[in-house]
Each structure stands twice: as structure tokens, then as C-alpha cells.
Amino acid sequence: MPMSIMVSLKKEKKTDAGEMLLFPEAIEPEKSPDWMFADNxxxxxxxxxxxxxxxxxxxxxxxxxxxxxxxxxxxxxxxxxxxxxxxxxxxxxxxxxxxxxxxxxxxxxxxxxxxxxxxxxxxxxxxxxxxxxxxxxxxxxxxxxxx
Known part of the structure; x- marks a missing residue:
């Protein structure tokens, strides 16, 4: 497994219902990495x-x-x-x-x-x-x- 995938999997976040989120930025977009919004x-x-x-x-x-x-x-x-x-x-x-x-x-x-x-x-x-x-x-x- 590539290191970048392993690192992103470590950043999983649990919701109030106890579910794991692979992409917590979907819930908290203000905490998204800058590269996701690099329109320039x-x-x-x-x-x-x-x-x-x-x-x-x-x-x-x-x-x-x-x-x-x-x-x-x-x-x-x-x-x-x-x-x-x-x-x-x-x-x-x-x-x-x-x-x-x-x-x-x-x-x-x-x-x-x-x-x-x-x-x-x-x-x-x-x-x-x-x-x-x-x-x-x-x-x-x-x-x-x-x-």
C-alpha cells in the first residue's frame, strides 16, 4: 500500500454514530487540505x-x-x-x-x-x-x- 494512502487512512474520523469517515473534509470542509481548493x-x-x-x-x-x-x-x-x-x-x-x-x-x-x-x-x-x-x-x- 502506498505511503500516501496509509497516511490518509490514519486520518479517519469517527462520527457521532461511531462510523468511520475516510474523508472528514466532507463534514468539515474548512479543515480540508489546501491542495483540494487550488483553483490557481x-x-x-x-x-x-x-x-x-x-x-x-x-x-x-x-x-x-x-x-x-x-x-x-x-x-x-x-x-x-x-x-x-x-x-x-x-x-x-x-x-x-x-x-x-x-x-x-x-x-x-x-x-x-x-x-x-x-x-x-x-x-x-x-x-x-x-x-x-x-x-x-x-x-x-x-x-x-x-x-
């Missing part, structure tokens, strides 16, 4: 990248982000998705559980093959970003001449 840090976007015979496709669930708050760009062989998930704060709210990342996020992936840069398309539909990158076939057979 950039989050990392989860992505799926796969290839078909003709293209490389990146998909990512980006719920709550408008296309105006999202950038997709290619530099050499690296595709980067960057954006910001804006948080609408609730006045006088006391969080019981806070797991969503609000604020800036990004993810860069190195592409395994050359692609046709001028034919890349990106679509945001129902909170899912899909980037399609057609592959290019720059390899060619070279004639060998006999002397």
Missing part, C-alpha cells in the same frame, strides 16, 4: 487519442466550456488543447464535496505520424471536443539505378 493551478485535460487508416483523432470531454474559451493549435508534431472552465460561485455556499477543476487547463500530445495540417478540424458538440487530423503519406518508393 492549471488542470490537465483527459484525452483519448486513436488512429484509423486515414486519420488521427483526439477526443475529450470538456463539459461546461464554450468554444470561445477553448483553443486548439498545432506546433510541429505537438497538438495542444487549452482552455478555461469558468466557475460561477454560489454566494454563501459551503461545499460538501468539491472535485471539479475550475479555471485554466491544457493538454499537449505528440502526434505519432505526420498529418495534413491544413485539413485539421475541431468540433465541440454536447461537451465533447473532437479533433480530426488526416494523415499524410509522405513516404515514397525511390528508384534504384544500376551503374
Amino acid at each position: 493551478e492549471e488542470g490537465q485535460l483527459a484525452v483519448d487519442v486513436f488512429e484509423t487508416d486515414r486519420e488521427i483523432v483526439l477526443k475529450s470531454a470538456i463539459a461546461g466550456v464554450s468554444s470561445d474559451d477553448l483553443d486548439v493549435f498545432l506546433h510541429n508534431d505537438m497538438l495542444t488543447v487549452r482552455g478555461i472552465r469558468r466557475h460561477v460561485s454560489e454566494d454563501c455556499a459551503r461545499y460538501m464535496v468539491r472535485e471539479c477543476h475550475w479555471g485554466p487547463f491544457s493538454r499537449s500530445v505528440i502526434l505519432p505520424k505526420e498529418i495534413e495540417e491544413d485539413r485539421i478540424s475541431a468540433v465541440l458538440k454536447d461537451g465533447v471536443l473532437t479533433v480530426r487530423m488526416p494523415k499524410t503519406d509522405r513516404s515514397r518508393r525511390i528508384e534504384i539505378s544500376e551503374i
Whole structure:
């Protein structure tokens, strides 16, 4: 068992009913570790990248982000998705559980093959970003001449 898990298990707390709580911050959020509320840090976007015979496709669930708050760009062989998930704060709210990342996020992936840069398309539909990158076939057979 990793040490970090062992340490967190030692911090269990009993409720009035005698039950053990693994996450006492759910009851007392003001005692939560600072890292749980680090909105100023950039989050990392989860992505799926796969290839078909003709293209490389990146998909990512980006719920709550408008296309105006999202950038997709290619530099050499690296595709980067960057954006910001804006948080609408609730006045006088006391969080019981806070797991969503609000604020800036990004993810860069190195592409395994050359692609046709001028034919890349990106679509945001129902909170899912899909980037399609057609592959290019720059390899060619070279004639060998006999002397």
C-alpha cells in the first residue's frame, strides 16, 4: 500500500454514530487540505487519442466550456488543447464535496505520424471536443539505378 494512502487512512474520523469517515473534509470542509481548493493551478485535460487508416483523432470531454474559451493549435508534431472552465460561485455556499477543476487547463500530445495540417478540424458538440487530423503519406518508393 502506498505511503500516501496509509497516511490518509490514519486520518479517519469517527462520527457521532461511531462510523468511520475516510474523508472528514466532507463534514468539515474548512479543515480540508489546501491542495483540494487550488483553483490557481492549471488542470490537465483527459484525452483519448486513436488512429484509423486515414486519420488521427483526439477526443475529450470538456463539459461546461464554450468554444470561445477553448483553443486548439498545432506546433510541429505537438497538438495542444487549452482552455478555461469558468466557475460561477454560489454566494454563501459551503461545499460538501468539491472535485471539479475550475479555471485554466491544457493538454499537449505528440502526434505519432505526420498529418495534413491544413485539413485539421475541431468540433465541440454536447461537451465533447473532437479533433480530426488526416494523415499524410509522405513516404515514397525511390528508384534504384544500376551503374
